[in-house]
Amino acid sequence: xxxxxxxxxxxxxxxxxxxxxxxxxxxxxxxxxxxxxxxxxxxxxxxxxxxxxxxxxxxxxxxxxxxxxxxxxxxxxxxxxxxxxxxxxxxxxxxxxxxxxxxxxxxxxxxxxxxxxxxxxxxxxxxxxxxxxxxxxxxxxxxxxxxxxxxxxxxxxxxxxxxxxxxxxxxxxxxxxxxxxxxxxxxxxxxxxxxxxxxxxxxxxxxxxxxxxxxxxxxxxxxxxxxxxxxxxxxxxxxxxxxxxxxxxxxxxxxxxxxxxxxxx
Numbered sequence: 001x002x003x004x005x006x007x008x009x010x011x012x013x014x015x016x017x018x019x020x021x022x023x024x025x026x027x028x029x030x031x032x033x034x035x036x037x038x039x040x041x042x043x044x045x046x047x048x049x050x051x052x053x054x055x056x057x058x059x060x061x062x063x064x065x066x067x068x069x070x071x072x073x074x075x076x077x078x079x080x081x082x083x084x085x086x087x088x089x090x091x092x093x094x095x096x097x098x099x100x101x102x103x104x105x106x107x108x109x110x111x112x113x114x115x116x117x118x119x120x121x122x123x124x125x126x127x128x129x130x131x132x133x134x135x136x137x138x139x140x141x142x143x144x145x146x147x148x149x150x151x152x153x154x155x156x157x158x159x160x161x162x163x164x165x166x167x168x169x170x171x172x173x174x175x176x177x178x179x180x181x182x183x184x185x186x187x188x189x190x191x192x193x194x195x196x197x198x199x200x201x202x203x204x205x206x207x208x209x210x211x212x213x214x215x216x217x218x219x220x221x222x223x224x225x226x227x228x229x230x231x232x233x234x235x236x237x238x239x240x241x242x243x244x245x246x247x248x249x250x251x252x253x254x255x256x257x258x259x260x261x262x263x264x265x
Contacts, residue, residue, distance in 0.1 A: 001230065001258060002226050002229060002230065002237075002238045002258065003030065003031060003236075003237050003238065004029060004030075004031070004237070004238050004239075004240055004255060004258060004260060005029065005030075005031035005032055005033045005055075005057045005237045005238070005239045005240065006020075006024040006027070006029040006031075006032050006033075006240055007032075007033050007034060007035075007204075007239050007240055007241040007242070008020040008021065008024065008032050008033070008034040009035040009036070010241055010242060010243050010244075011024070011240060011242070011244060011248050012024065012248045013243075013244070013248075014247060014248065017034075017040065018040065018044060018045070018048050019048075020032075021048040021049050021051070021052040022048070022051070022052050023248070024052065024054065025052040025053060025054055027248070027249060027252060027260060027261055028252075028259055028260035028261060029054065029260060030054060030055060031054055031055040031056070031057045031237055032049065032054050032055070032056065033056075033057040033058035033059060033237075033239045033241075034059050035059065035060050036059065036060055036062065036063065037059050037093055037097065038062055038089065038093065042093060042096040042097060043096075045097055046096065046097055046098070049097070056097055056098055056099045056100070057100070057101060057202070057239065058099070058100075058101040058102070058103060058141070058176075058202060058237075058239060059090075059093070059094070059097075059099060059102065059103070060072075060090075060102070060103040060104075060105055061074070061083075061086055061087055061090040061102060061103065061104050061105050062086040062089060062090060063105055064079075064082065064086070064107075069108065070107070070108075071105055071106075071107055071108050071150060071153060072104070072105020072106055072107040073086065073105070073107050074087075074104050074105060074106050074107060074121075074122055074125045074126065074129075074142075075106040075107050075109065075118045075119070075121055075122035075125075075154040075155070076107045076108075076109060076113070076118065076121065076154075077113070077117050077118065077120075077121040078110075078113075079107065080124075080125065083125050084125070084128070087104070087125075087129050087132075088132075090102050091129075091132055091133060091138070094133075094136070094138055095136055095138075099138070100138055100139060101138065101139045101140075101141055101201065101202055102133065102138060102139075102140055102141065103140075103141045103142075103143055103176055103202075104125075104126060104129060104140050104142055106122060106142065106153065106154040106155045107153075107154055108150075108151075108152040108153055108154065109152070109154055118154055119164065119167075122142075122154070122155075122164055123164060123167045123168050126142070126164070126168045126170070126173050127168050127169075127170060130168065130170035130172050130173050131170075133172060134170070134172050138172065139172045139173070139174055139201050140170075140172060140173045140174070141173075141174055141175065141176035141201050141202055142155055142161050142164060142165070142174075142175065142176060143155065143161075143175075143176035143177075143178060143181070144156055144157050144158055144160065144161050144178075144181060144182075144185070145178075145185075146180075146181045146182075146184035146185035147185060148184055148185075149181070149184065149211070156185065157185065157186060158175060158177060158182065158192050158195075158196050161175050161199075162175065162196055162199060165199055174199055174200060174201025174202070175196060175199045175200045175201060176200075176201065176202045176203075176204070177192075177196065177200045177202070177203050177204070178204040178205070178206075178241065179203065179204065179206075179214075179220055179222075179225060180204065180205060180206035180207070180208055180211060180214075180220075180241070180242075183208045183219055183220055184208060184209075189220065189225060190228055193228060193229065193232065194228075194232065197232045197233070197234060200234065200236075201236065202236055202237060202239065203234065203236065203237070203238045203239070204238065204239040204240075204241045205220070205222060205225075205238055205239070205241070205242070206240075206241055206242035206243075207219075207220065207242060208220050210243075210245075211242055211243055212242055212244065212245045212251070213242060213244065213245060213251045213252075213254055214242065214254060215251075215253065215254035216254075222254070223257075226238070226258075240255075249261065
């Protein structure tokens with residue numbers, strides 16, 4: 001049966017971030033992930049997670065200036081210094097928070113950037129970062145994002161990610177496979193899962209369309225996909241990276257078959 005992690009950057013928005021750890025545990029989650037921890041003290045995050053008895057699963061490298069449109073630097077040749085500086089910050093947080101996976105954000109190339117140069121930069125930066133993360137037993141992840149939510153993002157497909165990973169050739173660099181992004185961009189979710197399972201290091205889910213709960217009325221048949229994921233032998237976590245429609249607890253009915261969101265909890 002899949003293990004589900006609550007994404008605390010999107011779920012439980014009705015309460016402050018540091019209070020979301022306890023809320024996730026109360027709802028029945030056993031693991032948590034989030035996007036960016038960098039505005040909070042490491043000691044505060046660690047204490048709240050341990051108090052709640054949760055496993056730490058994942059967070060992202062710093063994106064840069066989000067409001068200005070920055071979405072990471074790893075595939076941007078002109079931003080290599082920024083990537084290395086921000087990755088070292090991410091690694092410092094990961095070690096302190098006992099976080100075993102870092103999603104390395106590729107970034108959005110400029111219109112005149114050469115895409116092969118961007119790919120080469122991505123490979124070089126991932127190889128360098130993997131050499132730092134390896135001794136800490138930390139896996140790096142790269143994630144294709146769909147062009148509706150993230151127009152212009154460098155990494156666009158699982159096939160492109162597979163080629164990057166082949167060029168990197170490091171065992172601690174893997175694919176972060178989001179069922180939502182795959183369906184929004186290319187479909188063929190089950191086929192792509194089968195083809196790339198060997199390089200997948202983390203899975204995420206949200207409903208299509210809307211990026212809300214993946215429940216009835218959505219394009220994704222998640223009960224079928226979760227069964228397939230089990231049959232394929234995936235033993236990692238599935239991150240619930242979605243925006244609740246009408247309160248987090250009210251929207252957890254889709255997870256009741258998996259022991260989360262029980263009314264009597």
